[in-house]
Amino acid sequence: xxxxxxxxxxxxxxxxxxxxxxxxxxxxxxxxxxxxxxxxxxxxxxxxxxxxxxxxxxxxxxxxxxxxxxxxxxxxxxxxxxxxxxxxxxxxxxxxxxxxxxxxxxxxxxxxxxxxxxxxxxxxxxxxxxxxxxxxxxxxxxxxxxxxxxxxxxxxxxxxxxxxxxxxxxxxxxxxxxxxxxxxxxxxxxxxxxxxxxxxxxxxxxxxxxxxxxxxxxxxxxxxxxxxxxxxxxxxxxxxxxxxxxxxxxxxxxx
Amino acid sequence: xxxxxxxxxxxxxxxxxxxxxxxxxxxxxxxxxxxxxxxxxxxxxxxxxxxxxxxxxxxxxxxxxxxxxxxxxxxxxxxxxxxxxxxxxxxxxxxxxxxxxxxxxxxxxxxxxxxxxxxxxxxxxxxxxxxxxxxxxxxxxxxxxxxxxxxxxxxxxxxxxxxxxxxxxxxxxxxxxxxxxxxxxxxxxxxxxxxxxxxxxxxxxxxxxxxxxxxxxxxxxxxxxxxxxxxxxxxxxxxxxxxxxxxxxxxxxxxxxxxxxxxxxxxxxxxxxxxxxxxxxxxxxxxxxxxxxxxxxxxxxxxxxxxxxxxxxxxxxxxxxxxxxxxxxxxxxxxxxxxxxxxxxxxxxxxxxxxxxxx
Numbered sequence: 038x039x040x041x042x043x044x045x046x047x048x049x050x051x052x053x054x055x056x057x058x059x060x061x062x063x064x065x066x067x068x069x070x071x072x073x074x075x076x077x078x079x080x081x082x083x084x085x086x087x088x089x090x091x092x093x094x095x096x097x098x099x100x101x102x103x104x105x106x107x108x109x110x111x112x113x114x115x116x117x118x119x120x121x122x123x124x125x126x127x128x129x130x131x132x133x134x135x136x137x138x139x140x141x142x143x144x145x146x147x148x149x150x151x152x153x154x155x156x157x158x159x160x161x162x163x164x165x166x167x168x169x170x171x172x173x174x175x176x177x178x179x180x181x182x183x184x185x186x187x188x189x190x191x192x193x194x195x196x197x198x199x200x201x202x203x204x205x206x207x208x209x210x211x212x213x214x215x216x217x218x219x220x221x222x223x224x225x226x227x228x229x230x231x232x233x234x235x236x237x238x239x240x241x242x243x244x245x246x247x248x249x250x251x252x253x254x255x256x257x258x259x260x261x262x263x264x265x266x267x268x269x270x271x272x273x274x275x276x277x278x279x280x281x282x283x284x285x286x287x288x289x290x291x292x
Numbered sequence: 293x294x295x296x297x298x299x300x301x302x303x304x305x306x307x308x309x310x311x312x313x314x315x316x317x318x319x320x321x322x323x324x325x326x327x328x329x330x331x332x333x334x335x336x337x338x339x340x341x342x343x344x345x346x347x348x349x350x351x352x353x354x355x356x357x358x359x360x361x362x363x364x365x366x367x368x369x370x371x372x373x374x375x376x377x378x379x380x381x382x383x384x385x386x387x388x389x390x391x392x393x394x395x396x397x398x399x400x401x402x403x404x405x406x407x408x409x410x411x412x413x414x415x416x417x418x419x420x421x422x423x424x425x426x427x428x429x430x431x432x433x434x435x436x437x438x439x440x441x442x443x444x445x446x447x448x449x450x451x452x453x454x455x456x457x458x459x460x461x462x463x464x465x466x467x468x469x470x471x472x473x474x475x476x477x478x479x480x481x482x483x484x485x486x487x488x489x490x491x492x493x494x495x496x497x498x499x500x501x502x503x504x505x506x507x508x509x510x511x512x513x514x515x516x517x518x519x520x521x522x523x524x525x526x527x528x529x530x531x532x533x534x535x536x537x538x539x540x541x542x543x544x545x546x547x548x549x550x551x552x553x554x555x556x557x558x559x560x561x562x563x564x565x566x567x568x569x570x571x572x573x574x575x576x577x578x579x580x581x582x583x584x585x586x587x588x589x590x591x592x593x594x595x596x597x598x599x600x601x602x603x604x605x606x607x608x609x610x611x612x613x614x615x616x617x618x619x620x621x622x623x624x625x626x627x628x629x630x631x632x633x634x635x636x637x638x639x640x641x642x643x644x645x646x647x648x649x650x651x
Binding site: 189190192193194195196197198199200201203204207208211212214 | 338339340359360361362363364365366367369371373375376377378386387389390391434435438440
């Protein structure tokens, strides 16, 4: 009974990739990929995705702990708000960032007055856009794990004389590692594929804001073969990410 | 390091009002059914719940407003809750490490306590590789390694299977002899009997009865205690075939795994296991476990009549449940001479906590 829809679902995932492979001219592939602009794009993509993943971890872990453990009023509303970037079209997110941090945005004006710099259309803007869309993946995956395990281990640790910070470092964090692993992979992958928010908030400037997906989009308008080749490159990077950092929790190996 | 606690708490429609006193080094059992407020008491003591009002003093130190990690109160619950990412030894070393001991000193203390609970061979294992009983052993070592002023035991045998529970019960009896002041929370009168010298019975947020464990359990003064703990208890010394009472009579029964011959023990059996015959009757059933007595009282107890006996031997104070028809047929009334008989297979022999004031 389940075999038919399951096969269909698998086909929907696999066949488009096959289509891309069939369409591509494998003999020309090296020359198409090895252009300065695509190397710039690849390097920029890996750099920004890594930076935004680090930002996601630094900001998202505390947020997830607060959301899972806090008992104040309105925490449920906060939980929904955190999911906003997940359901918002990325283009809308990019526009929202632009009107916050752009020259006319209230925070952007403040930054420009204080430092003379402006955020949009810089590499920083790329990282901010990617963090914006990727953070919910990390927070959701961590918060689920935190609420699933409850705070019984933390309570026991407290009765054993461990201070709150010790409890967080020696109990909460280690117990979170599997979920953190899958959260990191998910948010890195999401950051790597980010397009809509980036192009509206950061533009498409080669070697500054033109990440790999933006490069694919640019090439698709002038040289479709080159776009296909770059897409394959993105697929390879994605597969490597999953293979290297495959979260154990996805395979039922939790514990 | 005595405990004095006065706790008032309201949670929804449930209100709790309890005061407890445990002298230094003693074990108090808080006995009550589910929903009677036992967990709330524990949560308040451990500092995990903030009650409406509480005066808690442990070892002369007031604990109101003190965070859980500075209370010096250990907690052992029915699930071992060993940290799954640490080995058994590291679990036991967790408290020493967290409270400032060096790596080596913590490890030494961990192995000392693992040895105390006969769990040294398990030191390198992860909690996932331990059975329920083994995990609970390690959890006991972990709780004791924290050297708490007060140890809270929350139904410590409830999650263990029938084979593992007696061994852990015996282990706790042993370590608590020299251990910290302890509050045991349980719904099982046998746990109270095995570990605690005093018992307080909790019903719907109030303590309805308290006193030495054996007295409270064998002669409940409230109907509520009688319902949850109305057991016949005969005290004495464990012998191979059962229990020798103070008067020298032997009560045959089935000894629990942790009974040591020569140690204090109690024979436990329910009132409906006691058969009643006229004094000069022929039907004595099994020749063992019979005693002559006199009917002291007959009281209705639900659908049955509960007979309370008095006499010189171990039959003194026993209760027997009879149908109204049997009472009429035997023409029983206070003062009637009877012979009580208990089938050996219904008698469980358990080790008893040596309670002051009884032989």
